[in-house]
Amino acid sequence: MRQAGRYLPEFREIRKLNPDFINLCLNENLSSEITLQPLKRFDLDAAIIFSDILMIPYGLNQEVKFEKNFGPKLGLLDLEKISKIDEIDFVEKLYPVYKSIKKVSEDNLIKNKNLIGFVGAPWTLLVYMINKHSPKKELVKDFFKDEFLINRVLIILEKFLKLHIDQQIKNGATVIQIFDSWAGLLEEKDLPNYVYVPTLNLVNYIKSLNIPVICFPRGIKNYKNYCDIVKPDAVNIDYDVDPVSACKEIKIPVQGGLDPKILLTDKENLKKETLKYLNTFKDHPYIFNLGHGVLPETNPNMVEYLVKIVKDY
Numbered sequence: 417m418r419q420a421g422r423y424l425p426e427f428r429e430i431r432k433l434n435p436d437f438i439n440l441c442l443n444e445n446l447s448s449e450i451t452l453q454p455l456k457r458f459d460l461d462a463a464i465i466f467s468d469i470l471m472i473p474y475g476l477n478q479e480v481k482f483e484k485n486f487g488p489k490l491g492l493l494d495l496e497k498i499s500k501i502d503e504i505d506f507v508e509k510l511y512p513v514y515k516s517i518k519k520v521s522e523d524n525l526i527k528n529k530n531l532i533g534f535v536g537a538p539w540t541l542l543v544y545m546i547n548k549h550s551p552k553k554e555l556v557k558d559f560f561k562d563e564f565l566i567n568r569v570l571i572i573l574e575k576f577l578k579l580h581i582d583q584q585i586k587n588g589a590t591v592i593q594i595f596d597s598w599a600g601l602l603e604e605k606d607l608p609n610y611v612y613v614p615t616l617n618l619v620n621y622i623k624s625l626n627i628p629v630i631c632f633p634r635g636i637k638n639y640k641n642y643c644d645i646v647k648p649d650a651v652n653i654d655y656d657v658d659p660v661s662a663c664k665e666i667k668i669p670v671q672g673g674l675d676p677k678i679l680l681t682d683k684e685n686l687k688k689e690t691l692k693y694l695n696t697f698k699d700h701p702y703i704f705n706l707g708h709g710v711l712p713e714t715n716p717n718m719v720e721y722l723v724k725i726v727k728d729y
């Protein structure tokens with residue numbers, strides 16, 4: 417998840433020396449090292465590449481900056497400018513990301529483990545590209561006013577997301593996760609247009625490459641409908657989803673769920689809450705994970721203990 421590294425002192429050390437976050441993602445030596453940091457400490461089954469969903473607008477020449485205590489800040493969305501980018505320019509701009517994946521995939525630490533590549537879903541990227549910063553609770557009032565712009569951006573995103581996915585797989589990603597972090601901002605009636613159809617196009621593309629795809633439509637009310645329509649290989653649930661009903665309703669493998677705030681409490685409570693998920697899903701294909709990113713103030717010892725609970729189960 418986006419904040420995942422920040423609880424590790426070894427990540428913070430590298431980050432302190434590299435204040436420009438995009439440049440850090442484009443530094444293949446450091447980004448591959450950061451990807452492997454959690455595997456060095458913990459008995460995990462997979463690593464997620466160190467990059468960001470906003471590398472796509474960056475690759476399309478929309479300015480992207482990360483400001484301390486504010487989050488991402490994007491520049492003006494210029495349709496003419498992003499329409500001009502071709503595949504070669506794009507892959508050249510993001511080349512270090514792919515080289516970093518290649519490096520990680522060749523490391524002994526990842527042997528027999530999965531390397532998860534990822535993208536932001538078209539809807540979530542559209543939100544950042546038009547809104548230009550995290551929308552917090554709701555979209556700006558006139559978000560949908562320029563339908564032509566929205567439709568053009570979605571077409572461009574589909575093309576470059578496929579390319580980005582393809583490059584990640586060619587360089588060693590063995591699973592792709594699609595983060596739709598702002599799916600929950602939409603009303604039910606808008607989900608087909610902005611979430612189901614654009615995501616289904618990507619899911620079908622990834623399946624055609626024989627790579628499993630996990631979707632994370634954070635905040636939506638009806639995960640069952642989503643799974644029936646989008647048909648990912650697995651779905652990540654957020655911490656507001658009731659695991660008991662999710663287990664009953666969702667027929668495909670489920671991932672995640674545990675509230676990252678539980679890691680800020682004590683070991684006894686962590687064990688109790690973790691066992692709740694493990695017991696609920698004991699007869700269902702289940703990948704243990706959190707319901708959102710590890711919080712920066714998390715003590716790494718709690719993560720170590722969590723991994724032990726899951727591995728001992």
Ligand SMILES: Cc1c2[nH]c(c1CCC(=O)O)Cc1[nH]c(c(CCC(=O)O)c1C)Cc1[nH]c(c(CCC(=O)O)c1C)Cc1[nH]c(c(C)c1CCC(=O)O)C2
Pocket residue numbers: 417418419420421422431437464465466467468469470482485486487488534550595597709
């Ligand atoms: C919405 C989203 C983003 N990025 C991502 C999402 C989807 C998942 C989610 O909902 O969290 C996904 C993401 N971002 C990052 C990863 C790689 C895995 C990891 O190391 O966490 C992943 C999978 C690195 C990152 N991306 C970011 C960090 C933190 C950088 C730092 O401040 O050191 C990391 C490690 C920055 C980022 N990137 C983004 C935001 C909103 C922020 C700011 C976070 C904040 O300030 O609270 C966009």
